[in-house]
Amino acid sequence: MGTLERKLFRDLFKMRGQAAAIALVIACGVASFVSMRAMYLSLLRSQADYYAQYRFADIFVELKRAPDWVAERIRQIPGVAQVETRVVMDVTLDVPGLQEPAVGRMISIPARQGQGLNTLFLRRGRYLSPTGRNEIIASEAFANANKLEPGSELQAVIQGRWQKLRIVGIALSPEYIYEIRGGGSLFPDNKRFGVLWMSAETLESALNMKGAFNSIAVSLLPGTNKLDVISTMDRELDSYGTLGAYGRSDQVSHRFISDEISQNRITATVIPTIFLAVAALLVHLSFMRLVSTQRAEIAVIKAFGYPDWLVGLHYVEFSLLVAIAGYVLGCGIGWYFGIKLASLYAEFYRFPVLVYRLDLPILLWAGLITFVTAIAGAIGAVVRAVGLPPAEAMRPEAPARFRPMILDKLNLPSLSPAVRMIIRNLERRPLRALASAFAISCSVMILVVEFGLFDSLHRMMEVQFHDVQREDIAVTLNEVHSAQAEFELAQLPGVIRSEAFRAVPVRLQFQNRSRKTSILGLPEQGELHRIVDGTGNTLSLPPEGIVLSSTLAGILGVVPGDSINVEVLEGRRPARTIAVAATVDELLGTNAYMNIHALNRLMQEDGSISGSLMQVDGEKQQELYQRLKQLPAVAAVSIKAAAVDSFRETINRSMTLSIGTLIVFASVIAIGMIYNGARISLSERSRELATLRILGFTRREITLILLGEQAFITLAALPFGFAAGYVVCAILTFHLQTELYRMPLVVQPASYAWAFVIVFLAAVASGILVSRRVAGMDIVSVLKAGE
Amino acid sequence: MLGAVYGLAPSSSREHDGASAWFGCSVTARPYRPMVTPMSSLSVGATFPDSDVVFQVHAVSKIYQTGELSVVALRSVELELRAGEFVVFLGPSGSGKSTLLNILGGLDTPTSGDVRFRDHWLSRADDAGLTRFRREHVGFVFQFYNLIPSLTALENVTLVTEIADDPMDAQEALRLVGLTERENHFPSQLSGGEQQRVAIARAIAKKPDILLCDEPTGALDFPTGKLVLDVLAQINSELHTLVAVITHNSAIAAMADRVIRLRSGEIVEVTQNARKASPEELVW
Ligand SMILES: Nc1ncnc2c1ncn2[C@@H]1O[C@H](COP(=O)(O)OP(=O)(O)O)[C@@H](O)[C@H]1O
Numbered sequence A: 001m002g003t004l005e006r007k008l009f010r011d012l013f014k015m016r017g018q019a020a021a022i023a024l025v026i027a028c029g030v031a032s033f034v035s036m037r038a039m040y041l042s043l044l045r046s047q048a049d050y051y052a053q054y055r056f057a058d059i060f061v062e063l064k065r066a067p068d069w070v071a072e073r074i075r076q077i078p079g080v081a082q083v084e085t086r087v088v089m090d091v092t093l094d095v096p097g098l099q100e101p102a103v104g105r106m107i108s109i110p111a112r113q114g115q116g117l118n119t120l121f122l123r124r125g126r127y128l129s130p131t132g133r134n135e136i137i138a139s140e141a142f143a144n145a146n147k148l149e150p151g152s153e154l155q156a157v158i159q160g161r162w163q164k165l166r167i168v169g170i171a172l173s174p175e176y177i178y179e180i181r182g183g184g185s186l187f188p189d190n191k192r193f194g195v196l197w198m199s200a201e202t203l204e205s206a207l208n209m210k211g212a213f214n215s216i217a218v219s220l221l222p223g224t225n226k227l228d229v230i231s232t233m234d235r236e237l238d239s240y241g242t243l244g245a246y247g248r249s250d251q252v253s254h255r256f257i258s259d260e261i262s263q264n265r266i267t268a269t270v271i272p273t274i275f276l277a278v279a280a281l282l283v284h285l286s287f288m289r290l291v292s293t294q295r296a297e298i299a300v301i302k303a304f305g306y307p308d309w310l311v312g313l314h315y316v317e318f319s320l321l322v323a324i325a326g327y328v329l330g331c332g333i334g335w336y337f338g339i340k341l342a343s344l345y346a347e348f349y350r351f352p353v354l355v356y357r358l359d360l361p362i363l364l365w366a367g368l369i370t371f372v373t374a375i376a377g378a379i380g381a382v383v384r385a386v387g388l389p390p391a392e393a394m395r396p397e398a399p400a401r402f403r404p405m406i407l408d409k410l411n412l413p414s415l416s417p418a419v420r421m422i423i424r425n426l427e428r429r430p431l432r433a434l435a436s437a438f439a440i441s442c443s444v445m446i447l448v449v450e451f452g453l454f455d456s457l458h459r460m461m462e463v464q465f466h467d468v469q470r471e472d473i474a475v476t477l478n479e480v481h482s483a484q485a486e487f488e489l490a491q492l493p494g495v496i497r498s499e500a501f502r503a504v505p506v507r508l509q510f511q512n513r514s515r516k517t518s519i520l521g522l523p524e525q526g527e528l529h530r531i532v533d534g535t536g537n538t539l540s541l542p543p544e545g546i547v548l549s550s551t552l553a554g555i556l557g558v559v560p561g562d563s564i565n566v567e568v569l570e571g572r573r574p575a576r577t578i579a580v581a582a583t584v585d586e587l588l589g590t591n592a593y594m595n596i597h598a599l600n601r602l603m604q605e606d607g608s609i610s611g612s613l614m615q616v617d618g619e620k621q622q623e624l625y626q627r628l629k630q631l632p633a634v635a636a637v638s639i640k641a642a643a644v645d646s647f648r649e650t651i652n653r654s655m656t657l658s659i660g661t662l663i664v665f666a667s668v669i670a671i672g673m674i675y676n677g678a679r680i681s682l683s684e685r686s687r688e689l690a691t692l693r694i695l696g697f698t699r700r701e702i703t704l705i706l707l708g709e710q711a712f713i714t715l716a717a718l719p720f721g722f723a724a725g726y727v728v729c730a731i732l733t734f735h736l737q738t739e740l741y742r743m744p745l746v747v748q749p750a751s752y753a754w755a756f757v758i759v760f761l762a763a764v765a766s767g768i769l770v771s772r773r774v775a776g777m778d779i780v781s782v783l784k785a786g787e
Numbered sequence B: 001m002l003g004a005v006y007g008l009a010p011s012s013s014r015e016h017d018g019a020s021a022w023f024g025c026s027v028t029a030r031p032y033r034p035m036v037t038p039m040s041s042l043s044v045g046a047t048f049p050d051s052d053v054v055f056q057v058h059a060v061s062k063i064y065q066t067g068e069l070s071v072v073a074l075r076s077v078e079l080e081l082r083a084g085e086f087v088v089f090l091g092p093s094g095s096g097k098s099t100l101l102n103i104l105g106g107l108d109t110p111t112s113g114d115v116r117f118r119d120h121w122l123s124r125a126d127d128a129g130l131t132r133f134r135r136e137h138v139g140f141v142f143q144f145y146n147l148i149p150s151l152t153a154l155e156n157v158t159l160v161t162e163i164a165d166d167p168m169d170a171q172e173a174l175r176l177v178g179l180t181e182r183e184n185h186f187p188s189q190l191s192g193g194e195q196q197r198v199a200i201a202r203a204i205a206k207k208p209d210i211l212l213c214d215e216p217t218g219a220l221d222f223p224t225g226k227l228v229l230d231v232l233a234q235i236n237s238e239l240h241t242l243v244a245v246i247t248h249n250s251a252i253a254a255m256a257d258r259v260i261r262l263r264s265g266e267i268v269e270v271t272q273n274a275r276k277a278s279p280e281e282l283v284w
């Protein structure tokens, strides 16, 4: 080992506290990069693997009823690889142990396992046997939520009759990775909604669909134009009551998962960038200081004839050594957290396979980024060290020059000397103070953003479940019923208020844009479902015309006053032109609303309803649920309180981990910066502080002078952190919005307060670390060293 | 232990604004106790028959342990210093002058032996006690002036007056060293001599019982050094402060009441000057 190397390791040891703080910040940056990148890739791969192995279809279509031979016509379409026809139907379930009725989506599957598309991954139990008539396979999410096992039995209302179903297996399907009903519901409620697979033969006969089907899944040959196939399919199926074919991008489960996976890309870029920027700043500040304390050493080394580049390299090596420590630690933590995160997501999405590899490219990228950070941080110090002429460097550094500055022009006689010292030191090195403030405001910002996103989810939930959905339960009927049904529903025990609704699947079209959705018809003076915009204002439904959510209006490119073509996809399938009466800035979904009477007129029907929203007396709830389970006309009952709970649980589960992680991250940045800042001023001002000790100032007092500067910077950084947090929240809520939901921009005062508390505690922790240094300071030896 | 003494002693309960300006920690006024020290038979050159003994140093040794090596900086030193005296410590570099002065000023503690300031045992005090001792009784002047670069001349002085009990006015202190004109200058805007005089003003502003100066003229040229010594002599005569000056310049010894010579950590000679020379008379 050369002498310079030996000096390197000794210096490193002397600076170990600061070096550790820097390494830790780098480690956080590397860890977040590695874990998020690895998780992102892992999810993409797991998804792709899953889709490939279990033959997830490319195109889907639901229709009213088509005879089996129609499948042959679809098979003839160029580019189609495989076609699977199915019978799919939502039925009411009586689940043991569950008071309220649940909804089961019955899907027919081939008699033999592994055939067809969207094949099942069997978790437990067995596949259907050719002889067992009532056998079903249940989805894992539903089975777990209700503690169902192979052998458990359920009751289902099929064709108006109760039928006993026996679970023989528990399985996963690529079609229902994210298991929601679709339509209005956006959040999984696994207790009350589940997918049940049954043999095609049994289901067809049970549902009166012998020799026919109502759903098709199609896979394509590579290189096929999906849109061509979709439009051909729509033409072929037009006379069978098709709701329109759609690709994966409109398939609910796929869409949700792909959205969430790609959202990780944003955070995987932003968070590591912040860390590495702060790390570079820390390296810069600490090394500039190191070079000025080592002026004499550098001079001697140069005087002995070491070339400049070797001196520069010395500091680069120093910085790299710290960076490498951070890198290794970061890769380790990142690898561990990546697995944790990926398996958490995999569990949430129920991937049967989790492909987790820590790819070399990720590690190499992380290494490159770390390397760049270390060099960027050290460059200033290197330039200064290299540029130091040996003769000048031998002389001590010129004493700190203070001149009257802003403070003195203000002429405030009441300030104590301690405060003056703090302010003048800040004034003397404004850039350094700025850099520190920048890092600390980053830490505040991270916290405000995290808490702010939480706030925004809460607001979304509040608007949806408090302002929009004001019902206790929503009852959906399995067919369109007359107004008489509404009257009967209202008579059920415990129903305080009941409002009928009509939901009609439609294709909306304006110029060359179109969109499949459904129109919700609501009563004029309805109370139980309101149309509410993002700011909480309620819109009353006009008697005529259609009201669109702004997201939907945006997709179609319409403004109020335009007329759009409405093509109904059920019943007599009328097509009309209707005026857009208003658009409403809703948070969730791509909804269209009409007055229920206007919708009935459009449908050329007389007071038909699809279901009813109800306000229910809690006391009689059980009785009501029992009755609803018995009613053959009832297809589904959704209970709001249950949806709220499951939503809340989902949010809390995913947020706890991310909030915990980000609190650690923000604290590392804050502690790293404040500790380093205080250590640098301790080193620069050791003489001054020793003098104060000699004059009779206590350790506590000089620690306060030392930390006062950091406290001032921290306080000054807070408002900027708050503001930056708000702005980033605004940007993120804008970018995180999908067609399915929009996040309102809300940051509660409590979120700012929490950010403050956490950064404050981090500052106190750094203060304690530094005060131990002050306690260890040797006054006399500081004075011995000449100036 | 010293802290305990202060804590228990009845305080004169005089509040001072300066202390509260500093982070709100108030400083209890020092109780003044009349001297109860019996004259020690061990005293070196006890020729002031009726003087107050301020410092009593008995069998003080200081050994620095650096790894394997141990350096004996002081060896069984016996010494008494009296109120109002002007004492000069002379000796070659490394003879232990600074070590002795630092022990007297409560910056350092002896390895063995006793140091007593009036009725307080410095040798047995803890860090907090020593800090309090320095704050209330001692003024220091060093070769390198050790001013706070971020404070003006006046502020460097108020720094001390704000935490002292019954200080003089900061401007008065600067007047005493002849720097009224320069009070709003920062240290970097002052010459070496001016900086040293600010350091003296800062040291005397609290009206200390003792003023300890470690080579105060070491970094100054001849005329400037003289000016500084003049200030010290003036403080000694006008305020009756015990002044102890370290120097290796034997010419300065002429202005002392007593000259104490050290060599290799031992006091080798104590001289009582019959007449104190004024700084103007000094030549070197
Ligand atoms: N902190 C220390 N560690 C080790 N040795 C020291 C220390 N301080 C002083 N010494 C040694 O003690 C002796 C006396 O030092 P000092 O009192 O500074 O001498 P003077 O002030 O007379 O020049 C010297 O030999 C010096 O090397």
Ligand SMILES: [Mg+2]
Pocket (backbone or CB within 6 Å): B097, B098, B099, B214
């Ligand atoms: Mg000395």
